[in-house]
Amino acid sequence: MTHWRRAVVEIVVIGLAAVMAWIPLRPDVVETWFSTGLYPPLQQIVTSLSNVVPVALLDVLCVAAIAGVLWILTRAVVEVRRVRRVGPVINALRVLVTSAAVVYLVFLLLWGLNYRRLPMSERVELTTGAVDPAAVEKLGVETVEQLNALHAEAHRDGWISSPLEDEALRRGFVSAQVALSDVQPAAPGRLKRTMFGPYFRWTGVDGMINPFGLEVLSNPDLLPFERPFVAAHEWSHLAGYADESEANFVGFLTCMKGSVATQYSGWLFLYWQVSSEVDAEARGRLSKSLAEGPRRDLQAIATRLRTGELPWLRTVGWQVYDEYLKANRVEEGIRSYGAVLTLIVKARFEPDWTPVRRTQAKP
Ligand SMILES: [Zn+2]
Known part of the structure; x- marks a missing residue:
């Protein structure tokens, strides 16, 4: 490629990434064109493919990226020593910055734009006004009653070690999605082990999705009764619910619509949420x-x-995760996890935990 042509490509790619990072996109446009348009069929294909790959694609991509960066930098240093000019280092930096811009654009197109879709408050009917602390405690009382009632049967039925093979959880996932949207339900992902497992353990992270492979990576130490909810939460991200509170909400509904064992897992999650929210x-x-x-x-x-x-x-x-969420326009950052209680308390449910949909999204 000639010099000027390469410069044009670099400017276009970096400029496009900068524009996409800063431009305000209308949530209803993102919802129509991306979250319920381009994204669902893409997710079906990418997750189905990554499900048949036994290793975490994120690990492969990270190793390749680190090797690539090291190779580019080493080559630049060798060149600098040979020609005794800084040109090769500047060239290398240009390649790295352009690559970072490409990675960001791929992130947005594969998944990241979901951060800018319509919020759950446009999807389901919510009561107005602040959340009543008494309502949260009431939800806590129900949570305890459910845990006490379901414990024996849940433990007797047990939990399948791979949530992807849990028919009830998969059914629950479909039914939770159908309750919220008319698009084709997302494909659930296999819980994979990753080389970042120790990092999950040290930081208390239960799991994450890899936005570049639309696959689920999980903490290796999860207890059997934690796995259904963690899987359901991450599957909800795969379904395009990027926001943490929304993934918690959809994950909770998924568990409720599954079996006694998955319901128990969902209530355990909710107990943590409620007890961190109410007073001592x-x-x-x-x-x-x-x-x-x-x-x-x-x-x-x-x-x-x-x-x-x-x-x-x-x-x-x-x-770091708080900064990442804020960079992706989730203003509450990691506090958005706890906002699931707001959704559960304020939403109106039909029997079987089916939230009442808003008849029409606001323009
Ligand atoms: Zn999450």
């Missing part, structure tokens, strides 16, 4: 009314987190 007194009341079985399971989760975590790395890791 209410937390004490809820904790006291837990039966022996669910209490043991919650303690096992707490022990798993405590023994695996490196507190300083956990703080840094979540700060």
Whole structure:
């Protein structure tokens, strides 16, 4: 490629990435063209393909990216020493910046634009006004009742180690999606192990999706009763619900619409959420009314987190994720996780946890 042609390509790619990072896109346009247009068929293909690859594509991509960067830099340094000019280093930097711009554009086109789609509040009917703390505690009471009631049967039925093979959870995932949108339901992903497993353990991360392979990566230490909800949460991301509170919401509905064992997993998740939201007194009341079985399971989760975590790395890791969410226009950052309670408390449900859809999205 001639010099000027290469420069034009670089300017166009970097400029496009900068424009896409800053331009305000209308959520209804993103919803129509991307989240319910281009994205669903793309997700079906990419996730179905990554499901048959036994290793995490993210690991392969990261190793390739690190090797590529090292190769470009090493070659530049060797050249600089040979020609005794800084030209090769500048060239290398141009290649790296352009590559970063390409990676960002691919991220947006494969998944990242979902951060800018219509929010759940445009999809389901929500009551107006602030969340009533009494309603949150009431949800907590229901959570405890459900945990106490379901514990024995859930443990008797047990949990399939691969949530992808759990027919009830898959059915729940389809039914939760159908309740929220008219597009073809997303394909669920296999929970994969990754070389980042130790990082998940140290930072207390349960799982993530790889936006470049639309695959699910999970913490290797998850307990059997945690796996259905973690899978359902990550599948919800695959279904284009990028926001954490929305993925928690769809993940919770998925568990509710599955089996007793997946429901138990969903309620365990909700117990954590409620108990971190209510005041100390209410937390004490809820904790006291837990039966022996669910209490043991919650303690096992707490022990798993405590023994695996490196507190300083956990703080840094979540700060980085907070910045990432804010860069993707999730203003609440990681606090958006807890906003799931707002959705559950304010949404109106038909029996079987089917949220009432808004008849028409606001223009
Ligand atoms: Zn998530």
